[in-house]
Amino acid sequence: MAPSAFVWLLLAAAYFLVPLYATLEFSLKENKVGTPCCTLSNYSWVIHNGDFWHTIKISFLLAIETIVISLLLFVPTMYLVHLKLPRLRPVIAFMALVPFVVPPIVMVVGLLRTFRGTPHWFYGEPWGFLAAAYVILAFPYMFFSLDAGFRSIDVQTLTEASQSLGAKWPTTLFRVILPNIRSAALAASFLTLAIVLGEFTIANLAAFHTFPIFLQYVNESQGFPAGALTLLSFLITWGAMLSLLVVGRKRGARGAAIAGAR
Amino acid sequence: MAAQALRPDPVSGRRRLSLGWLATLPFFAYVIAFLFVPAVSVMVGAFQDKANHATFFNVHELLQHPYIDAYWGSLRISLITAVAGALFGMLVAYAAVRDGTPRWIRSVLTTFSGVAANFGGIPLAFAFIATLGPLGLVTTWFRNGGYDLSVRWPQFQLFSERGVELAYIYFQLPLMVLVIAPALDGLKREWREAASNLGAKGWQFWRYVGIPVLMPSFLGAFILLFGNAFAAYATAYSLNQGQNIVPILIGNYYTGNVLDNPHLAQALAFGMFAVLAVMMLLYIPLQRRAARWAK
Numbered sequence: 001m002a003p004s005a006f007v008w009l010l011l012a013a014a015y016f017l018v019p020l021y022a023t024l025e026f027s028l029k030e031n032k033v034g035t036p037c038c039t040l041s042n043y044s045w046v047i048h049n050g051d052f053w054h055t056i057k058i059s060f061l062l063a064i065e066t067i068v069i070s071l072l073l074f075v076p077t078m079y080l081v082h083l084k085l086p087r088l089r090p091v092i093a094f095m096a097l098v099p100f101v102v103p104p105i106v107m108v109v110g111l112l113r114t115f116r117g118t119p120h121w122f123y124g125e126p127w128g129f130l131a132a133a134y135v136i137l138a139f140p141y142m143f144f145s146l147d148a149g150f151r152s153i154d155v156q157t158l159t160e161a162s163q164s165l166g167a168k169w170p171t172t173l174f175r176v177i178l179p180n181i182r183s184a185a186l187a188a189s190f191l192t193l194a195i196v197l198g199e200f201t202i203a204n205l206a207a208f209h210t211f212p213i214f215l216q217y218v219n220e221s222q223g224f225p226a227g228a229l230t231l232l233s234f235l236i237t238w239g240a241m242l243s244l245l246v247v248g249r250k251r252g253a254r255g256a257a258i259a260g261a262r
Numbered sequence: 263m264a265a266q267a268l269r270p271d272p273v274s275g276r277r278r279l280s281l282g283w284l285a286t287l288p289f290f291a292y293v294i295a296f297l298f299v300p301a302v303s304v305m306v307g308a309f310q311d312k313a314n315h316a317t318f319f320n321v322h323e324l325l326q327h328p329y330i331d332a333y334w335g336s337l338r339i340s341l342i343t344a345v346a347g348a349l350f351g352m353l354v355a356y357a358a359v360r361d362g363t364p365r366w367i368r369s370v371l372t373t374f375s376g377v378a379a380n381f382g383g384i385p386l387a388f389a390f391i392a393t394l395g396p397l398g399l400v401t402t403w404f405r406n407g408g409y410d411l412s413v414r415w416p417q418f419q420l421f422s423e424r425g426v427e428l429a430y431i432y433f434q435l436p437l438m439v440l441v442i443a444p445a446l447d448g449l450k451r452e453w454r455e456a457a458s459n460l461g462a463k464g465w466q467f468w469r470y471v472g473i474p475v476l477m478p479s480f481l482g483a484f485i486l487l488f489g490n491a492f493a494a495y496a497t498a499y500s501l502n503q504g505q506n507i508v509p510i511l512i513g514n515y516y517t518g519n520v521l522d523n524p525h526l527a528q529a530l531a532f533g534m535f536a537v538l539a540v541m542m543l544l545y546i547p548l549q550r551r552a553a554r555w556a557k
Contacts, residue, residue, distance in 0.1 A: 194380055201513075227392060
């Protein structure tokens with residue numbers, strides 16, 4: 001290996017690993033001055049905290065709702081685009097890129113203005129307002145994953161084969177197409193899970209109490225338990241991303257995995 | 263492939279247009295309701311006063327103190343972290359893909375980058391507080407070594423602009439690695455061999471082949487990084503809620519008790535949108551140009 005390559009990789013490794021190690025070390029400190037390493041009391045604080053379970057549950061359910069809505073919107077649309085309407089593809093690709101030009105901080109301003117005064121079940125509940133916004137955040141991941149997935153299979157032949165054997169549309173969609181794009185759909189779902197579990201901007205401006213909001217509250221109020229909570233939130237995000245990489249090895253799930261909740 | 267689906271009807275000879283496109287309606291309805299209407303609403307709101315009459319007051323206000331300072335702050339942070347992230351990301355990616363580096367390093371780096379590029383916000387801010395904050399690991403190392411960072415190097419504070427930038431690099435650099443690695447792969451070994459057969463020295467290869475081929479990809483990636491930092495809110499908010507950048511200013515309108523003129527927040531958001539739209543217009547041609555060598 002070239003010496004300069006070695007130096008650069010070593011520097012990068014230090015930059016990326018030291019903050020993670022520092023968080024681990026922080027999370028093992030006692031909440032009193034002078035006591036030496038190590039204690040698991042911060043982790044037990046997290047596990048026995050009702051707000052932790054409450055907010056993580058909200059965030060998980062929100063992620064599942066977002067994934068279901070996004071898949072319902074995208075799978076039939078992408079299927080049709082690849083089957084019959086290839087001219088629509090650039091249009092949908094454009095929509096999938098819009099979240100780059102309209103980032104969460106701009107989007108939430110527009111959503112708050114547009115939907116102010118709508119019924120409480122929508123405007124006042126995370127299941128309404130937040131889920132609606134998160135589906136938009138999931139657009140790029142859904143599009144790029146599913147587009148790659150549909151491209152890697154022969155939609156045309158599969159559909160014709162299924163129909164010539166007498167299958168109706170629902171049978172074709174659920175028993176022929178879906179199993180073939182499963183890894184692409186899973187990849188998009190794991191990405192969406194990671195995004196929703198970490199999303200802070202929209203939740204904060206729209207005043208919903210999700211897991212990242214709780215994390216920020218603990219950061220401000222209790223340093224050492226915040227370390228444990230941060231590490232836990234790392235592990236959740238990393239678990240989702242690594243699951244993505246595992247399903248991504250399979251055919252057709254290689255979408256763009258860039259840019260998330262910040 | 264698509265033409266087959268629209269095959270002529272055997273009886274009438276006409277191409278049958280199925281009603282299948284109706285299935286795309288929910289998608290477009292959703293896009294209109296939750297993406298286009300809110301986006302237009304920001305733009306309209308930016309040009310209205312409290313009584314919803316048309317005005318240029320809000321947008322004019324953007325160019326005044328203190329709002330213009332927030333834009334400069336945002337532009338500074340985005341530019342610095344995009345330049346640093348792009349340069350270092352390129353060097354690290356090249357170090358990982360060049361001949362002589364073991365293959366496993368490359369796969370570890372891309373896997374890790376995929377995770378780290380998606381790792382931001384509140385946890386990232388805390389990781390840096392645990393590292394460089396007053397009680398942080400590295401701060402403590404230096405202090406125990408008799409070198410108090412806050413005394414010897416007072417201009418560096420984790421909660422200052424430099425500190426926010428240092429934290430942003432944590433997601434900027436991996437994003438650069440992810441975006442630029444395919445372009446570096448596109449630098450074909452034969453080009454290098456051809457250049458050296460024709461007598462080119464190492465620097466000449468880079469000057470006349472490597473850099474011109476990589477430039478569109480590099481600039482495209484730079485724009486992505488710029489937009490990424492420009493739109494970031496959570497990391498900066500968690501480190502310093504008083505940081506003078508546009509997203510935090512917008513956030514303060516909604517989370518604080520200062521919502522006397524929501525149209526000002528909408529104008530601030532409109533300004534961000536305008537900057538990002540210009541970036542996007544620059545990005546698209548660069549992307550086309552970069553794709554030329556991607557085959």
